[in-house]
Amino acid sequence: MRIAIAGCGQLARMLALAGWEMGHHFSFIADPDESTDCVAGLGPVVARDDYHEPPALFEALGRPNVVTVEKEHVSVALLEGLADHCLVAPSPEAIRICQHRGREKTALQNLGINTAPFQLLEDGPSLLTAVEALGYPAFVKSCEQGYDGQNQWLLRDPDSLAALAAQMESLPPLVVEGAVHFDRELSMIAARSVSGETALYPLAENRHREGILLTSEVPAANISDETQAQANHIARTLLEQWSYVGVLSIELFDEGGALRVNELAPRVHNSGHWSQDAGVTSQFSNHIRAITDTRPGNTQPALYAGMMNLLGREPDAALLGAADVNLHWYTKSVRSRRKVGHINVQAKDRARLQQRLAELEAALYPEGEPL
């Protein structure tokens, strides 16, 4: 099949690398000014701005059988236009919901799925009223274009609220969240095929540094049956209620075993990269399988698996020479804090996995140094 991907970053690269193995061909839609380094050599790149009408874009993409996305910030109107010509998976509607924190939280609430307590500021309360109702500390997030902690503000007291209110002359659409006092952050990667077959990966435990994902460890430690059942229920509810097609990523807060959804991503996710080297069907392969209506492959690793992001740095040869380490390099230029690759590692037991992640972290991110 021919598959077109909206976006040209590392997720598009890894989707295409997985899909090439299955005999698929790829083309890519580039936004203005978007770097296409990651997908160089993997298929034709079409500049979105050169084609204002969906039929012309569809032709330029090589008449794909399926259009998919590697990011949520894609024009929904464009995807709806392409949907007149071929399957668009996930659906434009699922992408529209996940583009906007307010719509996403409301959709979760309507499905009975727990989130942080929140108020939307679009046509409701003022910033002041919302923060007063939810209490301090409060997280204020812009509804659109926020990721890795960007476009969000942590308000600890009335002074920081006043400073933020003064800084924003006219408020963009915002959501205010009460703080969740979580023990840890988890995520689940879930997939559903066109025919409705589903597959769930084990919960990953994620650690961040300066607001950016640094490591994922799979399976997350000490997950009770009840917590696992909650995670499965959340994932299956979303996949089935939305008739979702492809990989859906679910970021979760774990508060004493009770789960709340922090955020959804209608795509493959950084916290699922471990799956490339853990003896399972990777999230990339399963996304391609799902959107080409192939039953998802195995998601349950026999080993313990970990992932460490390479943020603004290249690993040295000694580190890469270790037998249990696999490098995934995105062919981007290295800039401070930028995700330029990741390393996957596997171990027979959890203690060894944690030891290896600690050793890799010490080598790559010397203590005390900022990213």
Ligand code: AMP
């Ligand atoms: P986000 O961009 O929504 O994923 O938020 C980035 C990070 O901020 C999360 O990974 C959490 O560590 C933290 N965070 C966001 N929202 C909340 C909240 N309501 N309560 C506590 N921590 C939060």
